[in-house]
Amino acid sequence: MSVKKLIIKNIIKRPVKTTLLSSMALLMAFAILAGANLSKSLIRGLNSMEARLGADIIVIPEGAQSEEELKNIYFKGTPENFYMDKSIVSDLASIEGVEDYSIQYFLASSVSDCCSAPVQIVGFDPENDFVVAPWIKDNFKGQPGKDEIIAGSSLSVQTGESLKIYGIDCLVVGKLGSTGTGLDTAVYANEETIKHLIEASKEVGLSMVGEKSPDETVSAVYIKVKKGYDISVVSSTININFKDRVEAVRTKSMISDTVKRLDDVSKIIYALVTGIWVFSIIIMGLVFSVSIGERKSEFALLRAMGFSKIKIVSLIFTESMIICLIGSVLGIVLSLVIIISFGNMIEGYLGLPFLLPNFLNTVLYSFFALFITVLTGPITASISTMGVCREDIGNALRR
Amino acid sequence: MNYFKKNAAGIAELLISIILVVGVFTLFKACGLHEGKAMACHWAENTVKALGIVFIFLSAIRLILKEDGVKKGIALAFVPLSVLTFLIPGKIISLCMMDTMRCQTSFKPFVIVLSVILALISLADVVILSLGKKDKN
Numbered sequence: 028m029s030v031k032k033l034i035i036k037n038i039i040k041r042p043v044k045t046t047l048l049s050s051m052a053l054l055m056a057f058a059i060l061a062g063a064n065l066s067k068s069l070i071r072g073l074n075s076m077e078a079r080l081g082a083d084i085i086v087i088p089e090g091a092q093s094e095e096e097l098k099n100i101y102f103k104g105t106p107e108n109f110y111m112d113k114s115i116v117s118d119l120a121s122i123e124g125v126e127d128y129s130i131q132y133f134l135a136s137s138v139s140d141c142c143s144a145p146v147q148i149v150g151f152d153p154e155n156d157f158v159v160a161p162w163i164k165d166n167f168k169g170q171p172g173k174d175e176i177i178a179g180s181s182l183s184v185q186t187g188e189s190l191k192i193y194g195i196d197c198l199v200v201g202k203l204g205s206t207g208t209g210l211d212t213a214v215y216a217n218e219e220t221i222k223h224l225i226e227a228s229k230e231v232g233l234s235m236v237g238e239k240s241p242d243e244t245v246s247a248v249y250i251k252v253k254k255g256y257d258i259s260v261v262s263s264t265i266n267i268n269f270k271d272r273v274e275a276v277r278t279k280s281m282i283s284d285t286v287k288r289l290d291d292v293s294k295i296i297y298a299l300v301t302g303i304w305v306f307s308i309i310i311m312g313l314v315f316s317v318s319i320g321e322r323k324s325e326f327a328l329l330r331a332m333g334f335s336k337i338k339i340v341s342l343i344f345t346e347s348m349i350i351c352l353i354g355s356v357l358g359i360v361l362s363l364v365i366i367i368s369f370g371n372m373i374e375g376y377l378g379l380p381f382l383l384p385n386f387l388n389t390v391l392y393s394f395f396a397l398f399i400t401v402l403t404g405p406i407t408a409s410i411s412t413m414g415v416c417r418e419d420i421g422n423a424l425r426r
Numbered sequence: 427m428n429y430f431k432k433n434a435a436g437i438a439e440l441l442i443s444i445i446l447v448v449g450v451f452t453l454f455k456a457c458g459l460h461e462g463k464a465m466a467c468h469w470a471e472n473t474v475k476a477l478g479i480v481f482i483f484l485s486a487i488r489l490i491l492k493e494d495g496v497k498k499g500i501a502l503a504f505v506p507l508s509v510l511t512f513l514i515p516g517k518i519i520s521l522c523m524m525d526t527m528r529c530q531t532s533f534k535p536f537v538i539v540l541s542v543i544l545a546l547i548s549l550a551d552v553v554i555l556s557l558g559k560k561d562k563n
Contacts, residue, residue, distance in 0.1 A: 183524070212525075368538065371526060
């Protein structure tokens, strides 16, 4: 019988050992890949959110609730609408250190529009905007006209289709790429469309904003601070000068809670992956030492037939490598299926920005998980085998 | 032992069908009623439930009956039925508009993953049963 056949027979004829070891390899590969994908997705989500905020300071109406509502839009995708007087915009522009500003107007669609949940409608000025426009440019060339919208990636509507909002068929002229944030469920429109939607909402008796039109009010002012100016000083100046009217929030402080939570979640993920890895090594070591201990006479016989100690170790190494390879491949497939299919569900549970790694990174992580798992098992097995091979052939055969 | 070996794929089909139905009734159900109004995904959920019950019934019959030809026929029927189940959420029956909604985050991936597994097991079952018949001949 050739060595190859011997290895295959050893794997097939010991189903309990093979199943247990490949299950451990499956668990290890699954944990490593899922852990790597999860932590990378969270980091990508946070980076994407930082990029999408696009300003140094966000000015919103005074009150703790406004900041929470703004966070809801960015983190949870919950539609919110809050307003402040538009006259504040020129006052803010005159503050020393303010380089540029963009204004946004928030509106929420009604539930009955699309038979699902309300959608956040973000009104912006395509010509003078530096927050949304650069991002939109990546996916849509041109500017949305009247009754035209640009849809976030999480909306199941495609370019060329229309979305009924307050009874108006709004044509989707572009669809944005995924950001992993609450902004993915929003739609973007110009001021003209917003005004039309407000009128339509009044007509159908679903007005959420009363008489407040974009001519008189804004929801948020995004401020870019001039180089050489301290962002916190500019932010404090706004808060002091316009106390009781508006609140200036530094974008960095807005995501500081998220950074802390992300850090905590990452620590838990690393601890879990390490725990599972150590646990799998221990179980594998135990299974290998028991199984190799039982095969002492088999090894002695092989040595009597002329097999060197190194050849026996390499035989066990290959055998365990095949078992671990089967388990790791299954673990990787399972991990990818769960992470890719249930990514949105995981995002919902974590409540953090979540953006899956790109294809190349996923392939790299898969190979990393495969490499670690396929090496761990055989190394553990070889260590156990070396101990057994040291025993005298005669003693082993007599037993 | 021989019975389990011979019917391993059938047992797997029954287990997956049960998981599908139990999952769709509990953890992986669609969005449900919103303000007393049934959303599109509600009908997708009902259809999957009905198909799941058919799966359970057929896989149970497949385990009880002894004729290999009937077993193979049932396994063969599972393949298009699994493909149909795969296509229900979002393709045959539309779901809610936002990807963040329950029907999109849990119901759809759950049904898709289980229907793919079910189709693969059924295909394997057909192959195993065909090979077994050849061996007998």
